[in-house]
Amino acid sequence: MFKRIHLIVLDSVGIGAQHDAEDFGDTGSHTLKHTLESHPVELPNLARLGLGCIDTLPGVECSDRPEAYYSKMNEVSQGKDTMTGHWEIAGLNIKKPFKVYPDGFPEALLDRIREATGRDIVGNKPASGTEIIKEYGEHQMKTGDLIVYTSNDPVLQIAAHEDIIPLDELYTICEKVRAMTTDPDFLVGRVIARPYIGNSKDNFERTENRHDYALEPFGKTVLNALEENGNDVIAIGKIDDIFTSSGITDAVRTKNNNDGVDKLLEVMDREFTGLSFLNLVDFDALYGHRRNPEGYSSALKAFDDRLPEIEAKLSEDDLLIITADHGNDPTFEGTDHTRESVPLLIRHGGSGNYGPLRNSDTFSDVAATIAENFKIGYDTHGKSLLRDIT
Numbered sequence: 001m002f003k004r005i006h007l008i009v010l011d012s013v014g015i016g017a018q019h020d021a022e023d024f025g026d027t028g029s030h031t032l033k034h035t036l037e038s039h040p041v042e043l044p045n046l047a048r049l050g051l052g053c054i055d056t057l058p059g060v061e062c063s064d065r066p067e068a069y070y071s072k073m074n075e076v077s078q079g080k081d082t083m084t085g086h087w088e089i090a091g092l093n094i095k096k097p098f099k100v101y102p103d104g105f106p107e108a109l110l111d112r113i114r115e116a117t118g119r120d121i122v123g124n125k126p127a128s129g130t131e132i133i134k135e136y137g138e139h140q141m142k143t144g145d146l147i148v149y150t151s152n153d154p155v156l157q158i159a160a161h162e163d164i165i166p167l168d169e170l171y172t173i174c175e176k177v178r179a180m181t182t183d184p185d186f187l188v189g190r191v192i193a194r195p196y197i198g199n200s201k202d203n204f205e206r207t208e209n210r211h212d213y214a215l216e217p218f219g220k221t222v223l224n225a226l227e228e229n230g231n232d233v234i235a236i237g238k239i240d241d242i243f244t245s246s247g248i249t250d251a252v253r254t255k256n257n258n259d260g261v262d263k264l265l266e267v268m269d270r271e272f273t274g275l276s277f278l279n280l281v282d283f284d285a286l287y288g289h290r291r292n293p294e295g296y297s298s299a300l301k302a303f304d305d306r307l308p309e310i311e312a313k314l315s316e317d318d319l320l321i322i323t324a325d326h327g328n329d330p331t332f333e334g335t336d337h338t339r340e341s342v343p344l345l346i347r348h349g350g351s352g353n354y355g356p357l358r359n360s361d362t363f364s365d366v367a368a369t370i371a372e373n374f375k376i377g378y379d380t381h382g383k384s385l386l387r388d389i390t
């Protein structure tokens, strides 16, 4: 039994279209391969763990003596968004896809928002967040209207210039809209505050004051089971938002991927028993959705550079699990997530009998592994990998 499990989600770092990718319009997507083909970088530490043995990846050799267990996992849930991916990692199977709004939100909902906020609304369509502020930002600066938009993800996003709609007000508006969008008529997976600054469409820039308002997970997760059992569950980065704090005993905020690794290292220095759970969102938010393979490659390299610092803190009582929540191939058409399998890398502080694990039919194998390790009798459709981890 490991005293602590450190789970890292590399947000959107998929490893190739999974068997049902066609149903999602994502045939042929492959985040890691296409990113590395487009902008080659060396990932010596991920290669050392065995990343290049999971699939053929340009520049990432399959190590003869991998220093981790490796495999890939498929997503069983009917969705490819962040909440669905993380909730499945934590043991749930989301059978009914979240509602999406390809034609914008219904007028009745917009009316409620207008009434509750005293502001009018522009946008109301699927859009890229950087494009929509170019389109409506100057209008917002003149009128104070809210810029509401969505994507292929189940999200209602509100972009607001920080000088026109102060952050406090934007957050209050998002909380109100969150409360309006939990019933089936207007169900939205996440409401997201998207503040930005600048004085014209040529220099608008989004800030790190983004805030996500998710829904409560649809069932009991392994995080809830851990908490009930008296274990620590330390959320780092977006994890607290993704689970609406449910099953989380402590939350640490982060500014970016690099800060996320810093915060994980600090958490690893603490005395605790249970789970640390980190999400590194920059891969997805800054590079995947922006279809920027060069930035994506650099972010992979930056994470790879820092991996030895994390490994150096692993004792024999610590298990490190690295995986992802969906794909977001920066070379693929559109600007949305891609339905992909995800890599799974697992190691502890000692020298294990490292090598391939069976592939997983569901991300919930991670939850089952955590549950078995902490002997908390959590019921999930996932199957534990623990007996193969020596």
Ligand SMILES: O=P(O)(O)O[C@H]1O[C@H](CO)[C@@H](O)[C@H]1O
Binding pocket: 127, 128, 129, 130, 150, 151, 152, 153, 154, 155, 157, 192, 194, 285, 289
């Ligand atoms: O284009 P931006 O605003 O970055 O939005 C992206 O971020 C959202 C939440 O992760 C996704 O649904 C995607 O639409």
Ligand SMILES: [Mn+2]
Binding pocket: 011, 012, 081, 082, 085, 284, 325, 326
């Ligand atoms: Mn994600």
Ligand SMILES: [Mn+2]
Binding pocket: 082, 284, 285, 289, 337
């Ligand atoms: Mn995303």
